[in-house]
Amino acid sequence: MTTRTRYFVIASLLVLTVGVGTGLVAYYVGFPTSAFTTEGGTQELRYVPRDAAVVAFANVQEIMTSDLRQRIKAAVPIPENGQQEFASQTGINIETDIDRVVGCLQPSRGTAMPGAGLVVATGRFDVGKIESLMREHGAQVETYRDRRLIVGTPQMMHGDRASTAPDTTPTDVAHSSFAVAFLKPGVIAVGSTPLVRGAIDQDATGGDNITMNDEVMTQVKAVDSGNNAWAIGRFDALQTHAHLPPAVASQIPPITWFSIGTHINGGVRGTLTAQTRDVDSANNLRDVVRGFLGLAKMQAGSKPEVQAMIQSLAVEGTGNAVTLSFMVPAQVFDAAASRRGLDDRQRRH
Amino acid sequence: MNVAAPVARAPRTEPTVVASAARVFDLSLGQMLWSRRSVFLAILLGGPVLLAFVVRVLSAATRFGPMQINGARVGGPAVFGMMIWLLYIRFIVPVLGVFYGTSLIADEVDDKTITYLFTRPIPRRAVLLGKYFAYVACTVLLVLPSVMLVFFLVVPSGGGSIGEGFPSLMKDFGMLAVGLLAYGAVFAFAGARLKRPLVMGLVFAFGWEPGVMLLPGYLKRLTVAYYLQALVTHQMPQDSAVSMIMQVFHEVPSVFVSLVSLAVIIAVALWAAGRAVEGREYVLDQ
Numbered sequence: 001m002t003t004r005t006r007y008f009v010i011a012s013l014l015v016l017t018v019g020v021g022t023g024l025v026a027y028y029v030g031f032p033t034s035a036f037t038t039e040g041g042t043q044e045l046r047y048v049p050r051d052a053a054v055v056a057f058a059n060v061q062e063i064m065t066s067d068l069r070q071r072i073k074a075a076v077p078i079p080e081n082g083q084q085e086f087a088s089q090t091g092i093n094i095e096t097d098i099d100r101v102v103g104c105l106q107p108s109r110g111t112a113m114p115g116a117g118l119v120v121a122t123g124r125f126d127v128g129k130i131e132s133l134m135r136e137h138g139a140q141v142e143t144y145r146d147r148r149l150i151v152g153t154p155q156m157m158h159g160d161r162a163s164t165a166p167d168t169t170p171t172d173v174a175h176s177s178f179a180v181a182f183l184k185p186g187v188i189a190v191g192s193t194p195l196v197r198g199a200i201d202q203d204a205t206g207g208d209n210i211t212m213n214d215e216v217m218t219q220v221k222a223v224d225s226g227n228n229a230w231a232i233g234r235f236d237a238l239q240t241h242a243h244l245p246p247a248v249a250s251q252i253p254p255i256t257w258f259s260i261g262t263h264i265n266g267g268v269r270g271t272l273t274a275q276t277r278d279v280d281s282a283n284n285l286r287d288v289v290r291g292f293l294g295l296a297k298m299q300a301g302s303k304p305e306v307q308a309m310i311q312s313l314a315v316e317g318t319g320n321a322v323t324l325s326f327m328v329p330a331q332v333f334d335a336a337a338s339r340r341g342l343d344d345r346q347r348r349h
Numbered sequence: 350m351n352v353a354a355p356v357a358r359a360p361r362t363e364p365t366v367v368a369s370a371a372r373v374f375d376l377s378l379g380q381m382l383w384s385r386r387s388v389f390l391a392i393l394l395g396g397p398v399l400l401a402f403v404v405r406v407l408s409a410a411t412r413f414g415p416m417q418i419n420g421a422r423v424g425g426p427a428v429f430g431m432m433i434w435l436l437y438i439r440f441i442v443p444v445l446g447v448f449y450g451t452s453l454i455a456d457e458v459d460d461k462t463i464t465y466l467f468t469r470p471i472p473r474r475a476v477l478l479g480k481y482f483a484y485v486a487c488t489v490l491l492v493l494p495s496v497m498l499v500f501f502l503v504v505p506s507g508g509g510s511i512g513e514g515f516p517s518l519m520k521d522f523g524m525l526a527v528g529l530l531a532y533g534a535v536f537a538f539a540g541a542r543l544k545r546p547l548v549m550g551l552v553f554a555f556g557w558e559p560g561v562m563l564l565p566g567y568l569k570r571l572t573v574a575y576y577l578q579a580l581v582t583h584q585m586p587q588d589s590a591v592s593m594i595m596q597v598f599h600e601v602p603s604v605f606v607s608l609v610s611l612a613v614i615i616a617v618a619l620w621a622a623g624r625a626v627e628g629r630e631y632v633l634d635q
Contacts, residue, residue: 005379012490019497023519026512221510 044102044120045220047189047199048210052104055210055220056231060098060123063228066265072333091129092188098123104210106195107237116192118199125188134180144197145204150180151193219259227261227270235274253285254278256320269312269327276320285322289315366478369471373479374486381487386448390488393444394495397436401502404428408506425506426514430583432499433521437492438574438581442525443554445488446532451546453480453537454626463631474623481537481619488529493522517582524580531573531611534618541625573614579607 001009048055063069087093103119131141131150139152179196181189189199202209210216216232223230235255254277262270276282293313300310312327364372381387408425454477457463466476496518504514532554539553540546561568562575569575579601602610 001375002379005382008382009378009486009490012494015494015497019494019501020519022501023511023515026510027515029512 044100044122044187046209046211047120047183047202048102048104048118049106049195049198050208050210050213051106052210052216053107053237054103054105054231054233055216056101056103057224057229058101059228060094060101060121063264064095066228068264068267068330068333088133091126091133092121092123097125104195105233106192116195118189118191118195120183120187120189120199122187124186125182127182130180130188139180144181145200147181147183147200149193149196149200151177152179153177219257223259223261223271223273227263229264230259230261232257232259253288254281255285267327267329267333270325272324272326273317274322276322279319282317282320282322286315286317289322289324363470363472364475366472366475369469369475370479370482372471373466373476374483375479377480377483378486381449381483386452389448390445390491393441394491397432397441398495398498398502400436401432401499405502405506425504426517428506429500429503429514432503433496433583434581437496437525438528438577439559441492442528442577443532443558443574445492445529446536447547447550447554449484449488450481450533450536451540451550453477453484453540454631455540455546458631467631473626477537477541477622477626478619481533481622484533484537485530488533489526492525492529496521496525520580520582524577524582527580527608527611528573528577531577531614531618534615534622535573538618538622538625541622541629573611576602576607576610576614580604 045055045057092098099122101119101121103117106116106118131148134150134152135141137152139150142149142151177193178191179189179193181196181200183189183199183203189196219232220230223232235258253274255274256277257273257275259273260270261273262268274285276285293310293315296310296313300307309326309328309332312325312329314325315322316325317323454463457466467473500514500518501511504511535553536546536550539550543549558572558574561572
């Protein structure tokens, strides 16, 4: 065998060995696609507690730079007051500072307070500015596991430090207080203080989190593919905490999970999926949704601007799953924007 | 008068088939890799990698959104599956088998160098076996890295996961290697037995095989593709009317039956090719 041939064989075997090795690591360790791309949308899920009732994700940067937003912004100038107020309160500019956001809701456990929430955002944050702004509004800085935890209550932030209800327990206070922590450079956690502490624990020591909940992660994988915003929730858990009247609760279909995934770019397309307790319930729900769709399609005949959107609605799904897919083309937003412009001109005349 | 005692000479032994085949393999691998045919091979295998690169760039340009084919959203794994079906199974593997398999003996005849090999004290079938294994090594060492690169370029786009797709890649490697072995053996026999093996090989690979796959009945069992396609883990693409018809008549034998059948095809074809080489008188045109 000549040297040239030997080099070729070695190079070829090297490519195969490296490829198979990488694949094996990916298979057993399960590193995400983001190891090869810059997407990495859901790495922050590990800060979410295992028993969260709702989990949501948004690729803020992608949505902010989407064609759809640019078109809407050009057609209907959105007042900047809200964003400015948020920036002045927190030092965070939603438009430019945040890349991705993962949020969750956890049902309350035996307290009178509503469920706790957590938002983990990645982006570019001015730590000093955020901390000084929050301190100005009465928040206090604590140290937890060598991290600075900025803790406040809604009352403090609104300058109403003495308005705590007399029957509030210390647990309720802990649940009602919210905290901000910088988990690592470019990653901020905002939310209910126990959940933010939990996120710090996760970052420091690891442990049980939602990525170890196979039931949720199966749904996450299904909804994460190709979407830049999604939410998944345990419908039964939310229904239990909604304290609905029995007459209303009995009319709600027996849905266990729901998920919504959307991709926002030129338009909005997405799917809304509900998992029911059994196949019969799913069939009933499909029939109900189809009925509503038929009605909507009849009504849309006289409104050409929404006709494309209504025509895109389709009910799918097998077994326990009922899926409603939809697509809102950019033309619908263009038509709405031009109609609004027309109304404004008519009002001025 | 002193008469020198006769020197006892060890009896001259003919090298074994395996040792001879190994020597021919060593010589032939370099010849195959650095021949003019290698340019064709590079284009053939570089094409899918280039295409995968384009797919990756386009996917990145659309901010990692899913790729769309005929308006339908497809993820990276689905695109990879389509590439395996359309490029590798239906085209590259049969083409490599035809061009390399038929030339194992035919090239030596055309170059009038077969005499140099056949006048060596080695079994003739060892020449064929050595060249056959050189073909297998050459094609496997080129096809598998090409598939590997395509996999890593295409699968992560559109929400695919390398970890999830890896077992399927390993099965693809096995399936492609078996395909190269089977097609190579069949066309090695054609090259050793027939007068115009290349034409007959092309007719078999791109006429007979796709033709009978469209028909109901037992004829498809006389193809390599029938057994090879049963080993493919990806869904058969419905890219054309022909594919749709193939889908309708798509009978899938079990993996065990396919593997046994392919092993039988390889063994019988190599045995028959060896017999043909041993028995045939190659007349070289002057």
